[in-house]
Amino acid sequence: MWLVVTSSTLSPAPVTTGRPAGPGLLARFWALTEVRWATIATGLFALGSVAQLLDGPPALWWALYLACYAAGGWEPARAGLRALRERTLDVDLLMIVAAIGAASIGQVFDGALLIVIFATSGALEAVATARTADSVRALLDLAPERATRLLPDGEEEVVDTTDLAVDDVIRIRPGERIGADAVVLDGASDVDQATITGEPLPVAKTAGDEVFAGTLNGTGALVAQVHRPAGESVIARIVTLVEEASATKAKTQLFIEKVEQRYSVAVVVATLALFGVPLALGAELQPTLLRAMTFMIVASPCAVVLATMPPLLSAIALAGRNGVLVKSAVVMERLADTSLVAFDKTGTLTTGTPRLADIHTTAGIDAFELLRLAAGAENPSEHPLAVAVVTAARERGLPVPPASDFDSTPGRGVSALVDGKRVAVGRPNLLDEQPEPDTAEIRRAVTDAQAAGHTAVVVTVDGQPQGVLALADHIRPQAAATVESLTALTGATPVLLTGDNPGAARHLAAEAGITDTHAGLLPADKVDRVRDIQTQGQRVLLVGDGVNDAPALATADLGVAMGRQGSDLALQTADAVLVRDDLSTVPAVIDLSRRARRVVKANLLIAAAFIVVLVTWDLIGHLPLPLGVAGHEGSTVIVGLNGLRLLRQSAWRQTT
Numbered sequence: 001m002w003l004v005v006t007s008s009t010l011s012p013a014p015v016t017t018g019r020p021a022g023p024g025l026l027a028r029f030w031a032l033t034e035v036r037w038a039t040i041a042t043g044l045f046a047l048g049s050v051a052q053l054l055d056g057p058p059a060l061w062w063a064l065y066l067a068c069y070a071a072g073g074w075e076p077a078r079a080g081l082r083a084l085r086e087r088t089l090d091v092d093l094l095m096i097v098a099a100i101g102a103a104s105i106g107q108v109f110d111g112a113l114l115i116v117i118f119a120t121s122g123a124l125e126a127v128a129t130a131r132t133a134d135s136v137r138a139l140l141d142l143a144p145e146r147a148t149r150l151l152p153d154g155e156e157e158v159v160d161t162t163d164l165a166v167d168d169v170i171r172i173r174p175g176e177r178i179g180a181d182a183v184v185l186d187g188a189s190d191v192d193q194a195t196i197t198g199e200p201l202p203v204a205k206t207a208g209d210e211v212f213a214g215t216l217n218g219t220g221a222l223v224a225q226v227h228r229p230a231g232e233s234v235i236a237r238i239v240t241l242v243e244e245a246s247a248t249k250a251k252t253q254l255f256i257e258k259v260e261q262r263y264s265v266a267v268v269v270a271t272l273a274l275f276g277v278p279l280a281l282g283a284e285l286q287p288t289l290l291r292a293m294t295f296m297i298v299a300s301p302c303a304v305v306l307a308t309m310p311p312l313l314s315a316i317a318l319a320g321r322n323g324v325l326v327k328s329a330v331v332m333e334r335l336a337d338t339s340l341v342a343f344d345k346t347g348t349l350t351t352g353t354p355r356l357a358d359i360h361t362t363a364g365i366d367a368f369e370l371l372r373l374a375a376g377a378e379n380p381s382e383h384p385l386a387v388a389v390v391t392a393a394r395e396r397g398l399p400v401p402p403a404s405d406f407d408s409t410p411g412r413g414v415s416a417l418v419d420g421k422r423v424a425v426g427r428p429n430l431l432d433e434q435p436e437p438d439t440a441e442i443r444r445a446v447t448d449a450q451a452a453g454h455t456a457v458v459v460t461v462d463g464q465p466q467g468v469l470a471l472a473d474h475i476r477p478q479a480a481a482t483v484e485s486l487t488a489l490t491g492a493t494p495v496l497l498t499g500d501n502p503g504a505a506r507h508l509a510a511e512a513g514i515t516d517t518h519a520g521l522l523p524a525d526k527v528d529r530v531r532d533i534q535t536q537g538q539r540v541l542l543v544g545d546g547v548n549d550a551p552a553l554a555t556a557d558l559g560v561a562m563g564r565q566g567s568d569l570a571l572q573t574a575d576a577v578l579v580r581d582d583l584s585t586v587p588a589v590i591d592l593s594r595r596a597r598r599v600v601k602a603n604l605l606i607a608a609a610f611i612v613v614l615v616t617w618d619l620i621g622h623l624p625l626p627l628g629v630a631g632h633e634g635s636t637v638i639v640g641l642n643g644l645r646l647l648r649q650s651a652w653r654q655t656t
Contacts, residue, residue: 034075038119041072045116052109065112069099072119097268098296105293147179148172150223161213162230172222177214181233182224184209189220189410190383202384204410204427218383220410234522271296274619294623298614298631308600310643315596315651322652323580324589325563331575333600334558335593337539341486341586342530342556344544345498345505347565349512349583350473352545354384356392357454357474360445361467368398370467374425374459376401376418381408385457388471389425413457424460431458431465439465453507473504475511478584483513485587492538497526499548526552543578543586545570560586591653596646603639610635 048064051057073096080093099111147161150169161179164170169185172178178191190202193215202218205211211224213233230236275292279285312329319326326332343349359367375393378386379400393400403416403423413426424430428446431439442458442465449456449470457469487493495516496509505519518529530552533540542549542556545566550573553559561574564581571577578585614631617623645651 034119037071037075038116041068041119042116044068044071045112048112049109062108065108066103068112069103069115072115073099075119076115101271101293101296105290107297110297144177144179164226164230166226166229168226170224170226172211172217172224174217174219174221176217178211178217178224180213180224180226180230181228182211182226184211185223185225187220187222187410188412189222190218192216192218218410219408234524267296267299270299291618291623295615295618298618298623299611308603310639310641311596311599311603311646312643314644314646315592318647318649318652319576319585319589319592321649322585322588323578323582324585325577325579326589327575327577331558332593332596335541335576335590336597338541338558338590339490340492340533340538340540341490341494342497342533342540342542342552343494343512343514344542344546344549345496345500345508346473347545348543348549348562349479349496349508350475352473352565354388354455354471355474356388356469357452357472358449358470359467360442360449360470362441362465365461365466367467368396370459371396371469372398372401373418373421373423373461374457374469376403377406377414377416377423377425379403380406380416381414383414385455385471386414386425389457389469392469422462425457425469428456428458430460434465442468450503453504473508475508476581476583478582479512482583482586485584486590487513489587489590495533497521497529497542497552499526523548523551527555530555541586541590543583544574588653592646592651595651599643599646603642606639606642607635 044064045068048061048068051061051064077093077096080096084093099114102108102111102114144161146158147164148156148171149159149164150156150171156171164180168180170179170182172187172189174189184205184207186207188204188206191205191211192202193212205222210227211217211222213230213236228234271292274295275288278288278291308329312332315332316326316329319332326335346352356371359371361367361370371389371393375390375398378389380403390400401418403418406414406416408414409426412429413424415422415424415426417423428443431443431446445468446456446458449468452470452472454470454472457471458465459467459469483494493516494514495518496505496512496514497518498505499521500519502517502519505517509515509517518525521529526549530540530542534557539558540556541558541560542552543560543562544550544553545562547569549561550569553561553570553573558576559570559574560576560578561570562581563571563577563579566574566577576589610631614623
């Protein structure tokens with residue numbers, strides 16, 4: 001079929017199909033079965049073509065083509081008959097009838113080609129559907145299966161997390177994944193909740209703070225009270241949001257299905273009329289059947305499928321060579337509609353790794369000495385901030401001194417003996433132990449660092465505050481140029497959607513040239529914001545990398561994931577992947593899509609013109625079958641070669 005078939009058969013998101021729904025194993029079974037049969041059909045078609053070109057025995061290549069019919073046609077035939085039982089007529093049945101009709105008048109090659117196209121399209125759809133469904137289900141594995149529940153008498157019992165009820169009290173040990181959404185009652189720790197909020201650094205949790213199922217506890221122990229049942233946890237709601245958003249996307253195919261239905265009905269009715277009416281008026285059977293079958297072949301949408309697919313597939317191949325994996329032809333075509341781009345922050349516009357941005361010191365110590373001592377104290381720690389401090393010292397050629405008597409306090413920081421001095425490195429609450437007048441200068445430095453969107457780390461030496469290390473998640477080098485290019489391309493400045501704090505978000509947005517910023521967003525909030533933008537008539541392309549971005553990636557008109565740092569769920573949910581995490585390829589692939597669309601439109605006009613001419617000739621005159629086949633196949637060659645122009649590297653225009 002023409003573009004409507006590629007839209008319905010190559011969709012990257014889970015869609016409603018004729019195959020059974022069910023658990024992952026069943027979906028994988030169907031996917032593997034269709035891939036297997038499509039591969040067999042393609043192989044048989046290739047062998048038949050070779051045998052025919054080499055003037056092999058007709059019986060041989062006919063047998064190979066008919067075997068191709070059987071291998072690739074049984075699933076479309078079943079889907080078509082199922083639709084017929086439901087009193088609808090779809091393109092699957094039309095293609096099977098056209099293929100059989102072609103064989104009945106000796107054009108078995110044309111029929112086998114139709115079979116291969118449809119078998120391959122169905123296999124691609126099945127694989128995409130099964131893989132996305134598996135990735136959504138795998139998200140639930142982030143939450144542990146077991147949790148430690150505290151009983152009223154103080155005893156502990158290990159239970160399934162699904163058995164936890166609201167108001168149950170659980171113990172969360174160091175390094176454990178948290179089993180439920182809960183509120184901390186006792187203890188202190190740093191919790192890595194990037195999977196939920198996208199924050200680049202672990203967050204300090206103490207009594208009264210909320211923790212989320214599936215997030216990773218740090219070095220401290222926590223006692224928390226469950227306040228949401230398992231089925232309503234944030235991680236469970238992410239799964240629901242992804243599935244609902246994917247289903248909503250699938251509904252956009254309904255208009256296409258209506259067009260497909262009408263075209264199929266029109267061709268079938270016209271073919272039956274061409275066959276039945278002349279027979280009723282006394283025409284001979286053989287020439288009447290020949291004209292009807294010739295009509296079905298020249299009216300078949302095979303030529304238009306090949307008119308649209310070469311430019312789109314060429315564009316996909318060119319994008320792939322330049323680091324963008326576009327998952328299907330329909331995605332490449334829809335990229336052209338993008339009118340607004342939204343970015344996640346951490347791991348997308350930024351590298352996702354904190355680095356030293358600035359050093360503030362008191363008069364009693366220089367910056368390098370402060371950094372050297374801090375690196376010595378942090379060296380035994382595996383905390384991301386500690387890694388950033390040690391890395392900064394080594395990048396500046398500073399020797400990292402050995403530490404002894406190391407101690408780590410969750411929610412505060414670390415301390416150790418370095419060069420005979422007690423060095424403490426941690427959060428600004430280290431200053432709470434110092435008199436206000438003695439820390440005024442350091443407190444101002446902390447305030448300045450936080451106002452700039454940085455994470456402030458206080459360093460004390462022998463109990464005296466000596467300085468502040470400002471750490472920040474660095475913006476990607478291409479971010480500002482990409483934002484500028486996208487603004488010119490779409491006519492709208494991109495927006496920032498992030499779970500990080502407002503200060504860090506505003507600072508990053510200013511660096512990137514973004515003025516519309518939305519911070520502190522949970523996954524559901526990102527979905528709501530994307531929908532708000534869509535209600536304003538915008539076609540939203542969202543770029544993200546984390547589990548927390550997956551629902552919004554599915555909700556957006558198009559989702560693009562970062563390839564190197566992207567979570568499995570984000571990679572599977574997204575419609576395209578930036579393999580090298582190069583943001584400058586986003587405007588480049590949108591521009592390429594628009595060029596591909598222009599070629600598609602030209603090809604469709606060419607293909608439609610051929611069909612109209614051939615059909616008209618067959619209806620009002622006498623179109624010889626060989627000439628009809630030649631015109632039909634010739635049109636596909638012309639538009640195919642036209643589409644292949646997009647394989648040239650010159651068609652790729654990338655922001656530099």
